[in-house]
Amino acid sequence: MQKKYLLAPGPTPVPERALAEMALPIIHHRAPEYSVVLQEVRDNLKYLFQTKNEVLIFTSSGTGAMEGCVSNLLSKGDRAIAVRGGKFGERWFDICKAYSVDVQAIDVEWGHAVSPKAIEDALNKDPKIKAVYIQASETSTGVYHPVKEIAEIVKKRENTILIVDAITALGVVNIPQDEWGIDVVVTGSQKALMLPPGLAFASLNEKAWSFVEKSDLPKYYFNFKKEKKSLEKNQNAYTPNVQLIVGLREILKEIKEEGLEHVFKRHANLANATRKAVQALGLKLYPSDEPSNALTAAWAPDGIDAGKITKLIREKYGITIAGGQDAVKGKIFRIAHLGYAGCFDVITVISALEAVLKELGYKFETGTGLKAAQEALFGN
Numbered sequence: 001m002q003k004k005y006l007l008a009p010g011p012t013p014v015p016e017r018a019l020a021e022m023a024l025p026i027i028h029h030r031a032p033e034y035s036v037v038l039q040e041v042r043d044n045l046k047y048l049f050q051t052k053n054e055v056l057i058f059t060s061s062g063t064g065a066m067e068g069c070v071s072n073l074l075s076k077g078d079r080a081i082a083v084r085g086g087k088f089g090e091r092w093f094d095i096c097k098a099y100s101v102d103v104q105a106i107d108v109e110w111g112h113a114v115s116p117k118a119i120e121d122a123l124n125k126d127p128k129i130k131a132v133y134i135q136a137s138e139t140s141t142g143v144y145h146p147v148k149e150i151a152e153i154v155k156k157r158e159n160t161i162l163i164v165d166a167i168t169a170l171g172v173v174n175i176p177q178d179e180w181g182i183d184v185v186v187t188g189s190q191k192a193l194m195l196p197p198g199l200a201f202a203s204l205n206e207k208a209w210s211f212v213e214k215s216d217l218p219k220y221y222f223n224f225k226k227e228k229k230s231l232e233k234n235q236n237a238y239t240p241n242v243q244l245i246v247g248l249r250e251i252l253k254e255i256k257e258e259g260l261e262h263v264f265k266r267h268a269n270l271a272n273a274t275r276k277a278v279q280a281l282g283l284k285l286y287p288s289d290e291p292s293n294a295l296t297a298a299w300a301p302d303g304i305d306a307g308k309i310t311k312l313i314r315e316k317y318g319i320t321i322a323g324g325q326d327a328v329k330g331k332i333f334r335i336a337h338l339g340y341a342g343c344f345d346v347i348t349v350i351s352a353l354e355a356v357l358k359e360l361g362y363k364f365e366t367g368t369g370l371k372a373a374q375e376a377l378f379g380n
């Protein structure tokens with residue numbers, strides 16, 4: 001038997017308490033006991049999103065809520081911007097295209113963050129742009145985009161809204177939706193929410209809801225108005241993934257017990273230790289701008305295929321991390337430290353990384369990365 005560790009940026013490990021809850025017999029989604037669960041989930045989602053908005057819940061992967069944020073917010077012929085600095089930015093662009101939205105990409109070199117000025121300039125040039133689509137944490141590159149500053153720019157414009165895919169940012173770093181004035185925040189269950197894949201969320205402020213009122217793009221399953229109406233009666237429009245909702249109740253309870261501030265601090269500490277360890281090994285971090293605290297993306301050493309690192313680490317040590325995609329396939333690897341993650345996950349993965357790098361012929365003093373991680377985590 002080989003012990004397995006899931007340290008990829010989604011899906012992430014599920015805490016034992018949530019697993020136990022989800023193993024209980026299924027309850028009926030129209031029964032009163034389900035409504036009690038949903039009421040608690042609705043309340044605590046507001047705590048997580050730091051909002052007064054009703055947080056919409058869909059049974060789908062995160063992309064479902066992303067798609068809904070195009071089909072429910074825009075109308076035929078509308079113009080939009082998608083920040084394209086990685087796989088998930090491309091997804092915003094592609095969804096807009098699929099709905100015939102007149103979308104313009106702000107292309108950002110992979111590994112870099114978008115400059116708020118580029119967005120301000122684009123909006124000044126074309127005041128008709130109705131929506132700006134962006135990631136907070138671009139999981140494919142490990143970069144954090146300055147969404148707070150961008151919200152300040154978009155907020156001033158009456159006819160433009162900002163939609164933030166925060167799938168690896170919400171519950172990792174502080175993104176207070178109401179305080180920052182972000183119109184729409186999207187997330188999914190299988191990253192910082194520590195659940196299996198299958199739930200997607202979107203939180204819309206009043207300005208965004210006014211866009212929903214005017215939207216004429218085709219929609220059926222992802223119908224925001226319909227979902228909101230159902231939720232207000234502690235129901236879902238269609239059969240939800242009941243087991244995941246039950247798990248979510250437990251997760252949100254645990255997040256509240258820990259407290260958001262501590263959740264953010266824990267992620268910052270794990271990210272800091274992982275970055276320090278990787279750099280102590282002589283490897284270069286991939287992001288050139290502010291890195292996301294959800295994961296550490298780093299270049300493989302010269303002459304070593306990053307794909308070999310991820311493969312060996314999985315096959316020999318049972319640890320799943322992620323490789324790079326597209327242009328950086330085989331060049332970078334990505335270690336997640338989000339959700340149900342603690343200091344010994346960092347120790348485990350750095351230890352295995354050292355073993356694998358040694359095996360692949362990379363020269364360094366054994367324990368260099370571990371020492372840096374331990375110093376960062378334990379302060380000695």
Ligand SMILES: *Cc1c(COP(=O)(O)O)cnc(C)c1O
Nearest residue numbers: 010061062063088139167168188
């Ligand atoms: C995981 C992820 C998604 C959603 O992908 P799904 O596979 O549809 O759940 C979207 N955006 C980002 C930034 C992600 O990390």
